[in-house]
Structure formats: C-alpha cells, structure tokens
Amino acid sequence: xxxxxxxxxxxxxxxxxxxxxxxxxxxxxxxxxxxxxxxxxxxxxxxxxxxxxxxxxxxxxxxxxxxxxxxxxxxxxxxxxxxxxxxxxxxxxxxxxxxxxxxxxxxxxxxxxxxxxxxxxxxxxxxxxxxxxxxxxxxxxxxxxxxxxxxxxxxxxxxxxxxxxxxxxxxxxxxxxxxxxxxxxxxxxxxxxxxxxxxxxxxxxxxxxxxxxxxxxxxxxxxxxxxx
Amino acid sequence: xxxxxxxxxxxxxxxxxxxxxxxxxxxxxxxxxxxxxxxxxxxxxxxxxxxxxxxxxxxxxxxxxxxxxxxxxxxxxxxxxxxxxxxxxxxxxxxxxxxxxxxxxxxxxxxxxxxxxxxxxxxxxxxxxxxxxxxxxxxxxxxxxxxxxxxxxxxxxxxxxxxxxxxxxxxxxxxxxxxxxxxxxxxxxxxxxxxxxxxxxxxxxxxxxxxxxxxxxxxxxxxxxxxxxxxxxxxxxxxxxxxxxxxxxxxxxxxxxxxxxxxxxxxxxxxxxxxxxxxxxxxxxxxxxxxxxxxxxxxxxxxxxxxxxxxxxxxxxxxxxxxxxxxxxxxxxxxxxxxxxxxxxxxxxxxxxxxxxxxxxxxxxxxxxxxxxxxxxxxxxxxxxxxxxxxxxxxxxxxxxxxxxxxxxxxxxxxxxxxxxxxxxxxxxxxxxxxxxxxxxxxxxxxxxxxxxxxxxxxxxxxxxxxxxxxxxxxxxxxxxxxxxxxxxxxxxxxxxxxxxxxxxxxxxxxxxxxxxxxxxxxxxxxxxxxxxxxxxxxxxxxxxxxxxxxxxxxxxxxxxxxxxxxxxxxxxxxxxxxxxxxxxxxxxxxxxxxxxxxxxxxxxxxxxxxxxxxxxxxxx
Numbered sequence: 001x002x003x004x005x006x007x008x009x010x011x012x013x014x015x016x017x018x019x020x021x022x023x024x025x026x027x028x029x030x031x032x033x034x035x036x037x038x039x040x041x042x043x044x045x046x047x048x049x050x051x052x053x054x055x056x057x058x059x060x061x062x063x064x065x066x067x068x069x070x071x072x073x074x075x076x077x078x079x080x081x082x083x084x085x086x087x088x089x090x091x092x093x094x095x096x097x098x099x100x101x102x103x104x105x106x107x108x109x110x111x112x113x114x115x116x117x118x119x120x121x122x123x124x125x126x127x128x129x130x131x132x133x134x135x136x137x138x139x140x141x142x143x144x145x146x147x148x149x150x151x152x153x154x155x156x157x158x159x160x161x162x163x164x165x166x167x168x169x170x171x172x173x174x175x176x177x178x179x180x181x182x183x184x185x186x187x188x189x190x191x192x193x194x195x196x197x198x199x200x201x202x203x204x205x206x207x208x209x210x211x212x213x214x215x216x217x218x219x220x221x222x223x224x225x226x227x228x
Numbered sequence: 229x230x231x232x233x234x235x236x237x238x239x240x241x242x243x244x245x246x247x248x249x250x251x252x253x254x255x256x257x258x259x260x261x262x263x264x265x266x267x268x269x270x271x272x273x274x275x276x277x278x279x280x281x282x283x284x285x286x287x288x289x290x291x292x293x294x295x296x297x298x299x300x301x302x303x304x305x306x307x308x309x310x311x312x313x314x315x316x317x318x319x320x321x322x323x324x325x326x327x328x329x330x331x332x333x334x335x336x337x338x339x340x341x342x343x344x345x346x347x348x349x350x351x352x353x354x355x356x357x358x359x360x361x362x363x364x365x366x367x368x369x370x371x372x373x374x375x376x377x378x379x380x381x382x383x384x385x386x387x388x389x390x391x392x393x394x395x396x397x398x399x400x401x402x403x404x405x406x407x408x409x410x411x412x413x414x415x416x417x418x419x420x421x422x423x424x425x426x427x428x429x430x431x432x433x434x435x436x437x438x439x440x441x442x443x444x445x446x447x448x449x450x451x452x453x454x455x456x457x458x459x460x461x462x463x464x465x466x467x468x469x470x471x472x473x474x475x476x477x478x479x480x481x482x483x484x485x486x487x488x489x490x491x492x493x494x495x496x497x498x499x500x501x502x503x504x505x506x507x508x509x510x511x512x513x514x515x516x517x518x519x520x521x522x523x524x525x526x527x528x529x530x531x532x533x534x535x536x537x538x539x540x541x542x543x544x545x546x547x548x549x550x551x552x553x554x555x556x557x558x559x560x561x562x563x564x565x566x567x568x569x570x571x572x573x574x575x576x577x578x579x580x581x582x583x584x585x586x587x588x589x590x591x592x593x594x595x596x597x598x599x600x601x602x603x604x605x606x607x608x609x610x611x612x613x614x615x616x617x618x619x620x621x622x623x624x625x626x627x628x629x630x631x632x633x634x635x636x637x638x639x640x641x642x643x644x645x646x647x648x649x650x651x652x653x654x655x656x657x658x659x660x661x662x663x664x665x666x667x668x669x670x671x672x673x674x675x676x677x678x679x680x681x682x683x684x685x686x687x688x689x690x691x692x693x694x695x696x697x698x699x700x701x702x703x704x705x706x707x708x709x710x711x712x713x714x715x716x717x718x719x720x721x722x723x724x725x726x727x728x729x730x731x732x733x734x735x736x737x738x739x740x741x742x743x744x745x746x747x748x749x750x751x752x753x754x755x756x757x758x759x760x761x762x763x764x765x766x767x768x769x770x771x772x773x774x775x776x777x778x779x780x781x782x783x784x785x786x787x788x789x790x791x792x793x794x795x796x797x798x799x800x801x802x803x804x805x806x807x808x809x810x811x812x813x814x815x816x817x818x819x820x821x822x823x824x825x826x827x828x829x830x831x832x833x834x835x836x837x838x839x840x841x842x843x844x845x846x847x848x849x
Binding site: 044047048051052055056058059060062063064065066067069070073074077078079080081151152155158162166 | 441442472478479513515516522523526
C-alpha cells in the first residue's frame with residue numbers, strides 16, 4: 001500500500017515558501033471545524049449546480065456580447081442597413097417570457113417550502129408558457145417570411161433571424177431542463193443530499209430561465225429600439 | 229484545531245469503479261480516464277500535424293521534386309508526385325488548425341488538467357463528470373469532422389480547405405466561387421471549430437466549478453499548486469473567448485450558406501464573376517471583413533495563452549520540485565498568471581496592425597501588448613530565482629522545464645519587436661512572425677507538455693519513463709527546434725514572405741536557399757527524434773521501472789496516493805491540507821520537504837508525536 005514520508009520530529013520552521021502563512025484548513029471557504037462536516041459537504045455538493053450555472057451564463061453572455069458588437073459594427077459601417085418594421089407579435093412574446101419567468105419562480109419557492117404538488121404545477125405552467133413563447137417567435141418569423149423578408153434580405157433581418165434563433169436554441173435547452181426537473185420531481189426524497197441537490201438544480205434552472213427572459217428583453221431593445 | 233475534524237475526514241466513503249469495459253475505458257466518467265483520452269487524441273492529432281509540416285518543408289527546400297508516393301496518395305494535390313501550390317496552402321491551413329486546436333488546446337488543459345486538477349486540490353472527481361465525458365466526446369467529433377474536411381476536398385487538388393488557421397474573410401466567406409479549397413471542406417472546417425468550441429466550453433465550465441467548489445479542507449487558494457492556478461486561469465480564458473469564436477463562426481457559416489453579408493463587402497469581382505450576376509455568386513453588400521478579424525482575434529489572442537499557461541504552471545511546479553526549493557515568489561507568480569490572462573483580452577489588435585487600423589488604436593494595442601512583458605518577466609525572473617543556488621536534479625522533466633524557460637524567453641523576446649506597430653508592419657507577413665509564434669506558443673507549450681509527461685507518467689501508470697531515452701529525446705529536440713526556428717528569424721528579416729509554396733521565382737531570396745534546406749533537415753531530424761518519445765511511452769508502459777507513490781519526492785496531493793490513483797483518487801479519504809505547495813528545503817524537516825498534508829507541530833503537536841499519518845490526515849497505510 002502506498003504511503004508517504006511523514007515527519008515525526010518537531011519541525012523548527014513550519015511555514016516556508018509558497019504558502020499563505022499559518023492558516024487552518026478552510027477548504028472552499030465553508031465551515032469545517034464545527035463538527036458538522038457532513039452538512040457542509042452536502043451544501044458544497046449542492047452548490048456546484050449554482051456555481052456551474054453562473055459560470056455557464058458568463059459564457060453565454062460573452063457570445064451575445066460578440067454578436068452585439070458585430071451588430072453595432074455592421075449597422076454603423078455601411079449604408080445598406082434597413083430597419084425592419086417590428087412584428088407586433090413580439091410584444092406578446094415579451095409578455096409570455098416574463099410570465100413564465102414568474103411562474104417558474106413560484107415553482108422554485110414552492111419546492112423550497114416542500115409543496116411538491118404545486119411545485120410541479122408551476123413547473124408545468126412555466127413549460128407551457130415557454131412553448132407559447134417559442135410559438136409566438138415562430139409566428140413572428142412566419143409574418144416576416146410572408147412579407148418576403150428572409151435571413152439574407154438585409155443585414156437587419158439577418159441579425160433578427162440569427163439572434164432570435166440563437167436565443168430560441170438556448171430556450172429549448174431550458175425547456176429540456178425543465179422537463180427533466182418535472183419528470184424527476186417525486187415525493188419523499190430519502191436523504192438530505194438528494195433534497196439539497198434537487199433544490200440546487202431547480203435554483204440553477206430558474207436562474208437560467210430568468211437570464212433568458214432578461215436576454216430576450218435586451219435583444220428586443222437592441223433589435224427594435226436601438227438606432228445607430 | 230480539534231480532533232473531531234480528523235475523525236470525520238477519516239470516514240471512508242469508497243466509490244467503487246465501474247466494472248464493464250465500456251463504462252470504465254470508453255464512456256468513462258472518471259476524470260483520469262478522460263484526461264488520458266484527451267492525451268491520446270493530442271498524440272494522434274500531433275502526428276497528423278507533424279506529417280503536414282514535414283511535407284511543407286519538403287516542398288520549400290526541394291521545389292519541383294517528384295515524390296512518387298505523394299502522387300499515389302494524393303493524385304489531385306500532387307499530380308505525378310509534384311505538389312501544387314494549392315496543396316501546400318491547404319497543408320498550411322490544416323497544420324495550423326490541427327496543431328492549435330487539437331494539440332495545444334487539448335493536451336495541456338483537457339489532458340493533464342483533467343487528470344491532475346481534481347487530484348491536486350484533493351477532490352474525488354470533477355464537479356460534473358457527465359459534462360466532462362461529453363466535453364471529450366464532443367471534441368473528438370470535432371476532430372473527426374476536421375479529418376472529414378481533408379477527404380471532402382480530395383477531388384479539388386487540395387487536401388483540405390485553404391484559408392489559414394485564421395480563415396480570413398472575405399476569402400473564407402465566399403464559397404466555391406473563390407477557388408480551390410473553398411467548398412465543402414471549408415464548411416466542415418468551420419463546423420469542426422464550432423464543435424470544438426462547445427467541447428472546450430463544457431470543459432472550462434467544469435474546471436472552474438471544480439476548483440471553486442471542491443477543494444479539500446485546508447486547500448486555500450493560496451496553497452494551491454501553481455499548476456492549478458494556471459489551469460483555472462486557462463479555463464477562464466477559454467470560457468470567455470471560445471463563445472466569441474463560436475459566434476463569429478456562425479456568422480461566417482451563414483455568409484457561406486445562407487447568402488447573408490456579415491463579412492462580405494459589396495461589388496466583389498471574384499474568379500471573373502461580379503457579385504450578384506451569377507446564381508453561384510449571390511449579391512452581397514456592405515459586409516465588413518475586418519469584423520471577422522476582430523471576432524477571430526478576440527478569441528485568437530487568449531487562445532495563445534490557453535496553449536501556454538498550463539505549460540507555465542507545469543514548469544513552475546517541476547522547477548521547484550527538482551531544484552528542491554520553494555517557488556521563488558509564489559504570490560507574484562499567481563498574480564502574474566492572472567495579469568497575463570487579463571491583459572490577453574485587450575491586445576488582439578496587435579494581430580491586425582496591417583489591417584489599416586488607425587495609428588492611435590495601433591498605439592493603444594502596442595502599449596498594452598508591451599505591458600504583457602511585465603508579468604512575463606516576473607515569471608521568468610522567478611523561475612531563475614527558483615533555480616538560483618539550487619542543487620538541481622537533472623532528470624528529464626527538469627530538462628524539459630528548463631527548456632521551456634529557454635524557449636519562452638527566446639520566443640517571447642521577439643514579441644517585443646512585433647508588438648510595436650511600426651516594426652510589425654514590415655515584419656508581419658514574413659517568416660519572422662512564423663518563427664516567433666512557433667517558438668513561444670508552439671514549441672514552448674509542447675516542451676511544457678513533455679515536462680509534464682515525464683513528470684506525471686509515473687503517477688498515471690505506476691512506472692517510470694526510461695531516463696536515457698528521455699535525455700536523448702530532450703537534447704535532440706532542444707537543439708533541433710533552435711536549428712529550425714532561429715534561422716527563420718533571419719529569413720524574416722531578409723523579407724521572406726510567409727505562406728508561399730516556393731521561392732524559386734525570387735532572386736533576392738536565392739541566397740537563402742541553403743538556409744531553407746538546413747531548416748528542413750533540422751525539422752525532419754527533430755520529427756524523427758519524436759519517435760524516441762513515442763517508443764519510450766509505449767516501452768515504459770510495460771517495461772518501465774516500478775514507481776512508488778512519490779518517486780520525485782514532491783509535496784503536492786497527487787503524490788500521497790497510489791500510482792496510478794484509485795478510482796476515487798484517495799480511496800475514500802478526503803485529505804486535509806496544512807501548508808502551501810512548495811515546502812522544499814525546510815530546515816529541520818527529516819526529508820528536506822513537507823507534504824501538503826503534514827500538520828504543523830505547533831498546531832498539531834499531539835498528532836505529530838503520536839506518529840503522523842495514522843490515517844487521519846489522509847494517508848493510507
């Protein structure tokens with residue numbers, strides 16, 4: 001069995017070189033010395049979903065930042081930019097995504113309060129309204145196509161289709177996550193770890209969903225209320 | 229510190245490894261297996277990339293020669309065995325793409341980072357094992373797609389798309405009309421890179437979460453090995469730069485396939501056809517080719533650091549271990565890593581000095597670029613400070629680590645030349661730039677990975693690599709790469725342009741031809757020397773001397789566990805960390821070094837006199 005060399009003599013100098021002085025164990029910053037080790041392990045194990053989600057959001061935000069800078073450069077660098085007339089149905093989309101964001105928030109809080117049935121109901125509502133949002137976006141596409149405006153028609157339409165499609169793809173990912181949460185929601189989880197993980201996962205998906213709502217509003221403003 | 233803490237840590241929660249072959253070795257969730265998969269991918273990709281570089285050198289130094297075997301293998305690209313210029317250009321493109329993405333990004337981060345980051349912070353696995361597995365398989369699909377790009381261009385007299393690894397628009401945005409190497413192969417090239425972006429993002433997400441969330445008790449940020457700092461910073465760079473490339477790639481693909489004009493300006497006249505006058509060439513107006521350059525290089529410059537930062541981390545780690553001294557200025561090293569990463573986001577413009585940018589922007593980018601010299605110099609001086617006065621153990625990992633420092637300095641110093649826009653203007657399209665980035669980003673990173681391989685092989689496979697073969701490999705490679713890239717600087721100063729298939733038409737370059745031949749011979753010998761490395765890997769896997777848990781007498785957490793480590797790294801015990809990573813030459817310590825898990829006598833007097841390591845601090849007996 002593998003062992004390592006460990007000293008048994010008293011050491012004269014204890015902290016040397018690349019360390020941070022004489023600090024006790026602190027791990028990932030969570031309390032470790034109160035004897036409640038199991039609880040802190042549990043918390044940190046569940047926390048990774050929230051951390052992971054924030055990290056993922058940074059990355060998604062970066063992509064939309066890149067597309068925004070492309071949008072601004074493209075709009076300002078040439079004279080072929082023609083602003084589209086806004087499809088009115090986008091107001092409906094905006095309302096829908098805000099409502100579904102709210103419903104999901106209710107679902108999250110219900111889970112926290114351990115009301116499993118209403119949690120599932122709210123989850124279902126958020127999903128349904130999410131689908132309605134997608135349908136509304138598709139309807140906007142149809143309206144534009146009927147006017148003969150396609151992705152290659154002019155730079156603004158290119159960006160409109162691109163940005164709504166990219167947002168839609170992310171939203172489909174969110175819907176799949178919601179579906180997964182819905183199917184996995186079952187009563188009386190045996191151990192505390194599973195409960196904490198479930199809550200963290202629902203928190204993470206909710207954060208993501210709110211992010212998509214805010215992102216949509218941002219894109220809506222950028223596409224139709226921002227002028228170069 | 230209380231005793232109960234140890235009691236709870238001593239509780240054993242073993243995670244049994246999966247038993248089926250497929251779950252254990254193919255679709256494995258174990259970060260160690262995934263790390264090795266990444267390394268195998270890189271070892272495969274580098275063979276392809278290296279072969280391409282040899283073919284390019286052959287064409288440059290012996291232009292017009294018939295290579296019958298080439299004629300047989302690529303009847304389109306080398307009819308009768310003589311390479312066409314298009315064939316050469318597609319070699320340039322594919323060599324760059326494969327090396328940058330599938331070698332320099334996969335091995336240092338996906339490979340060694342995956343294997344050792346969780347162990348070095350005392351975690352059982354990555355935070356999201358399934359995402360980790362996906363990140364590898366997605367990356368592999370990206371590699372298969374880039375290989376497909378070679379075959380889809382087979383009929384076109386090239387062996388892949390033409391566009392350089394930077395894929396500059398509008399050439400890359402036009403499609404088949406723009407000539408050979410612009411058809412389906414280039415679409416696949418973009419798709420491959422997009423897939424690669426997704427794989428890297430999954431990896432980066434995992435690295436960051438793991439490091440923030442899963443450090444063992446006592447593993448404060450400032451106690452982490454510098455390797456972990458490097459992998460973490462690399463992951464942050466990847467997380468913020470790959471999405472930009474992904475966005476740009478989507479725009480480029482739309483220009484090529486959907487008729488949009490993000491990057492294609494109006495009124496282009498290509499291959500005898502005016503934009504909009506032929507169904508093969510739809511109308512385009514108003515796009516900005518420079519926009520592509522901005523998006524690409526906003527990713528491209530951080531990518532350079534994605535390649536080299538893990539090598540810097542490994543070098544710091546190995547220098548300290550084999551010099552038997554703490555890293556000189558640990559904190560400064562951490563801040564330097566971060567400063568390099570941060571500044572890396574504000575200097576992309578220096579790749580675009582010749583794009584006609586305003587001199588004021590150029591000056592801004594110039595000043596920011598030169599300021600990267602400061603953290604780079606901090607690192608270099610600290611490496612030298614670590615070596616100063618040390619009784620160095622010249623094992624192979626140490627040789628490669630010192631080689632890394634040498635190459636980083638030699639390659640970095642010309643960065644100070646190229647970082648000034650006025651000097652870059654005449655130099656940019658010459659071999660000077662080729663020599664600069666190959667030395668500093670290519671070869672130095674690879675040396676970091678060689679050092680890492682020789683250093684960690686015993687931990688990964690339980691056997692030492694052969695030392696004699698390692699030493700020969702080092703010296704031939706070290707001398708070889710200098711013989712290749714130092715003359716290239718001279719060629720660049722004389723004015724030899726990059727990317728040209730041959731130079732027979734240029735009288736002023738005729739005198740350089742012997743030097744070109746010399747570089748090619750050096751390159752071919754260096755490539756042959758890599759056979760020693762591959763042979764050593766395979767030989768040592770079966771015949772190498774058995775390694776104990778800690779053959780190098782190193783201090784970090786990977787060395788307290790078995791070689792190779794068990795499925796859950798520490799056999800169910802969570803190690804507790806009491807000190808920094810580089811406590812070598814400790815006065816009074818019995819073995820001149822202290823493991824990170826060794827308690828301090830002041831705080832842990834009872835423990836120490838009882839006999840340290842009775843299971844409480846994570847050691848197994």
